Amino acid sequence: MRQPTVGTSPTYSLDDDEVPWVLGTQLTEQCGPLARAPEGSRVLLIEAHDFARRMPYHHHKLTLVFAAMRQLRDRLREAGYDVRYIEADSFGDAFTEFFTENPETTLVTMRSPSYGSARRFRDLVEEADGDLRVVENELFVSTREAFEAWAGDDEQFRHESFYRWMRQETGVLMADGDPVGGEWNYDEQNREFPPEGWDAPAVPTPDHDDLTRETADWVADTFDTWGREDEFVWPVTRKQACEQLDHSLTHRLPEFGPYQDAMRSEDWAMSHALLSGALNIGLLHPIEVVEAIEDAYHRREEVGLASAEGCIRQILGWREFMRHVYRRAMPELATANQLDATHSLPDFYWTGDTEMNCLSETVEDVRDHGYSHHIQRLMVLANFATLWGVEPAELNEWFHAAYVDAYHWVTTPNVVEMGQYGHGVFASKPYVSSANYVEEMSDYCEGCVYDPDSDTGEDACPFNALYWDFLDRNEEPLRSNHRMGLMYGHVDNKRDAGSMADLREQVAEMREAAADGDL
Structure with a gap:
């Protein structure tokens, strides 16, 4: 059995009337209630569909979750487990169906890391006249x-x-x-x-079988998905x-x-x-x-x-x-916005339709695979959104929909805090940069219509003017940050040289171009 090694791992057993409920993000026999249940025991999996309709999730993300659940269902059945697999619009509907059939049963599940999920599940089970025991999540290294x-x-x-x-x-x-x-x-x-x-x-x-391919087709036919x-x-x-x-x-x-x-x-x-x-x-x-x-x-x-x-x-x-x-x-982190960013996410985060090569190619990577690596996420996608002034919750929602590995517990601190400096719980400064970083760490600039070395002008890279405009408009909360002193020295130099007004005008023109789909 796999358990956390930092901290004291939980010890418990299951009574005869307790049934492991395996969540779609806990598809393991290595730990949790399923690891403690005897072979051949009853197991519950719930394939709830309402969450998949809340936003245009990436096709690969929904395929991954639903196919993995169905694969575990079939493997457990082949191993002799009595698997109850309920497909329903909602968890509430599934609980009603399960406890109508099994009124004397208590479900046992590991705590989901998503905030408030245990409370919500308990409420739904109670409404279905059932019982739920929530045990600690062992799918991490530390408790x-x-x-x-x-x-x-x-x-x-x-x-x-x-x-x-x-x-x-x-x-x-x-x-x-x-x-x-x-x-x-x-x-x-x-x-x-x-x-x-x-x-x-x-x-x-991977050599995917018919079940996975059929699930992918079903996802495409059933849900309003995004991506390849x-x-x-x-x-x-x-x-x-x-x-x-x-x-x-x-x-x-x-x-x-x-x-x-x-x-x-x-x-x-x-x-x-x-x-x-x-x-x-x-x-x-x-x-x-x-x-x-x-x-x-x-x-x-x-x-x-x-x-x-x-x-x-x-x-x-x-x-x-x-x-x-x-x-x-x-819950404060989910809506945190300490820099008071209010702009909407540009449409090209969904379409990839922008002349900025770094953003276009990164969005294409995400659209094709539901994935891009951590520097693309931080220094291209989040960096631009922060400089643009996108409301953190909206960017977080996009990440949550677009990535195969995205869940609220991991996107929210990564996007709202690390990506957009929205709260202050751990980020010591905004992680933003001009075009210099992208030019140094990529080859995106080589084929781009924009010049990474220009701040203003028709061919100037948008990252540059946006960077100085960001520092200018957020001076009050950021100048006193000891890690931002050097940058504000450069801001002062630009003001003394009279170039800040030109940078502001450049940003205003970019916002108009973006609204027309021409950035």
Whole structure:
């Protein structure tokens, strides 16, 4: 059984009248109620459809969830379990149906990390005259109680401190109490751009069966989806997820480290692991992934420390951190907007119809695969939206709909806080930049109609004027930030030179162009 290793894992058993209820984001037999149920016992899965109609989710996201649920259903049945699989418009309808058939039964499920879900499920079960027991979620490395003990009464948190604590608590990449290699992270070695002629590893393509293909067709016919409907490359079974992990360790991890921040045209995957979708629905456990990466570093010479540590930091550090700060900052985090951003999300986040090559190509990556890597998310999509002044909740909704690995608990802190500096719970400054960053870390600018070195003029890159306009209009909340002092020195220089008025005019013209679909 897989359980968190930081903190005290839950111990419990199931009575004869208790039935494991497996959520669509907890599709595992490694932990939770299903891991404790005897073989052949009753199991409930609910395929509720109303959530899929709330927004135009990516076709691949809905296919991933529904196909993975159906695959687990069939595998459990083949193993002899008595699986009750209810397809319904809503969870409430499904509970009514289940408890009408099983009035003396108590459902047992792991807590969803999404805020308020346990309370909502309890209310729905109560309305159906049923009983529900919610147990702790074991699909993370650390427990809620462990984080509470580490955080204490603090209201602001820093990822680096949390990450070091997690390394110490787990012993991952540690030697005699010190980090292997003498440094806690090798971020400085993660910022190279691949040389000309470098070929990214081939993207693994699972051999999907008729059930998955039929589910993909059903999703297309049933829901108002966004994104490409073919080229579905995501694992939907435990076996496929393990094969993808093995592929990543062998072919992708060795070169992940140096190029993890790089962005390249027509190369949507680079050397990224592509495991987040499987992790976030429970097909893989984060502990097994971290252990496999650490083992690959120790056993294989071609896996460098910067690659292993960089990948582990994403899972052991960032993913765990997101889960906990989300829980601590909700519900305020969902609507946080400390910079008072009020603009709507430009249409090209859905269409990709923009002359800005970096945005057009990134949106195309997301539309085609339901995925782009973390730097595209932060320094292209979120960066532009923050400079444009998009309301954080609207950008968060787009991410939630567009990505195969997106769930409220992970998008909200990543988008609202890290991406748009909406709350202050952990971001120490806005993560924004002019065109300089995109030009340095990508080849997008080479084929773009806009000039990354110009601030104003017809061919000036929009990122530049927007960057200075952002600093100008947010001076009151940001100038006192000690990490922004250098930038406001440059703002002062532009004001003294009389160029700020030209930058404001440039931004006004860009907003008009965007409204006409001509940006």
